[in-house]
Amino acid sequence: MNFRHNVRLGGGIARMVERRSLLKAAAIAAPAGVLAACSGDDAADGAGGSGGDGGGQESRPVASITADPKPDATDVDVTSPVKLTVAEGTFDDVKVTNEDGKTVEGSLNEDKTEWVSGEPLGYGRKYTYAASATGSDGKKTSFDGTFGTVQPASVVRATLYPGDDAEVGVGQPITVKFEAPVSDRAAAQRALSVETSTEVEGAWAWLNDQQVDWRPREYWPAHTEVTVTAKLYGVNYGGGAYGKADVSTSFRIGRNQVVKVHTPEHRMRVYRDGKEVANYPCSNGEDADPNLNTPNGTVIVMTKEPTSIFDNEQYGYTDVKKTWCCRISNHGEYIHENEENAANIGKANTSHGCVNLFAADAKAYFDSAMLGDPVEVTGSKADFPTTSDVMDWLLDWETWKSKSAL
Structure with missing residues (x-):
């Protein structure tokens, strides 16, 4: 039933x-x-692909295209590559342009399944991608979309020293200076790299929030080739500030020359590769007054000035002209000629902190000196203050390393 x-x-x-x-x-x-x-x-x-005519409806293409960043993404990192990928097919054409119509450089892989941009993007820009592909089923498909990059509140310029092709002494640190304070020091430091032609142990240290230096543990080996790369474009420094541009430099270390001054001896000795090559009589800062000492510590030749004008109203002199001047600190100390103090050179320490030499000796030393040459001072009551932006060798190695952000 x-x-x-x-x-x-x-x-x-x-x-x-x-x-x-x-x-x-x-x-x-x-x-x-x-x-x-x-x-x-x-x-x-709706399975897509083969299998009947679906009541007369054509099946969808099997190829599918995806993009990174995704369509409508905002605040995109300007250094992250744009990637478009096709599955079950190959690209026929890919183009990424900014709002001005400028094409972003990029390339396909060998299989024509992935396109990757080959240049950084611009800050605060809108980009459009358009791509077409042919699937394994022979059918065409297309893809398009837009995305926007991060807009910084400010961009911060950085500079590198030494500059390209410079030749410097064995005590010269590498210095990166920023035109505004950096909040995220670790992010900035991760973008910095140092390559040397011979193995050199060294470290970065932040001397203040706008300066980070790299120095070797010991003096540079003579004739070392150095390349510094600071990939700072796109780096988020914090507080809405971003790196303005990448910077780099390649320079070399010269011969090893070191000056040693033991103030009670009234002598300035010059060493090349550890051997004494010159020994000049000198007059250093007054012994009795620590404020006038030539302070203890290792500093470097910072500038070479054939003529300099010295002023110190506190001690009663202004517009005093001296020759063959090598600045060794931002605290005010130089090695220079002072024939007006000739009676004390080699006999007594009577200067206001500088190392005074006879004119001929000052000229001979000036001609031999190189920026970055170390100057080691001992025997004084006072030490160099660690407040200068060139204080690298005044810190012991452990203290130096503690100033790294990483």
Whole structure:
């Protein structure tokens, strides 16, 4: 006996036939009709690709394109590459442009399945990508979208010293200076690298929030080739400030020359590769007054000035002209000629902190000196203050390393 059940569907009545009746009806139908119905069902369920005509609708292309960053992304990092990838197909064309229509450089991989940009993006720009590809099924597909990059509150310029092609002494540190304070020092420091032609142990140290220096543990090996790279463009310094541009420099270390002054001796000795090559009589800062001492510590030749004008109203002199001047600190000390103090040179310390030499000796030393040459001073009551922006060798190695942000 067959049983029929009435079921309401959308307000109407539909009949359901007990299973045995359904099987009987299927046996009467032609097999080809069953096969045609299954094929149509496959297309109708939206599987994409082959399998019937879906009631006359063409199947979707199998190729699919994705992008990084995704469409409509904002605050995109300007140094992260733009990537477009196609699955189950190959690219026919990819183009990324900014709002001015300038094309971003980029390239496809060998399989033409991935496109990667080859240059950094601009700050605060809107970019459009458009791509087309052919799938493994021979069908075409396309993709487009836009995204925007981060807009800094400010961009901060950085400078590097020594400059390109410079030749400097064995005590010369590498200096990176920023035109505004850096909050995220670690982020800035991670962007810095030093390469040397011979192995050199060294470290970065922040001397203040606008300056980070790299110095070797010991003096540089003579004739070392040095390359410094600061990939600072796109670096987030914190507080809405970002790096303005990448900077780099390549320079070399010269011969090893070191000056040693033991103030009670009234002598200035010059060493090349550890051997004494000159020994000049000198007059150093007054012994009795620590404020006038030539202070203890290791400093470097910072500038070479054939003529300098000295002023110190506190001690009663202004507009005093001296020759063959080598600045050794930002505290005010120089090595220079002072024939006016000739009676004390080699005999007594009577200067206001500078190392006074006879004119001929000052000229000879001036001609031999190189920026970055170390000057080691001992024997005084006072030490050089560690407040200058060139205090690198006044700190012991452990203290120096403690100033790293990493």
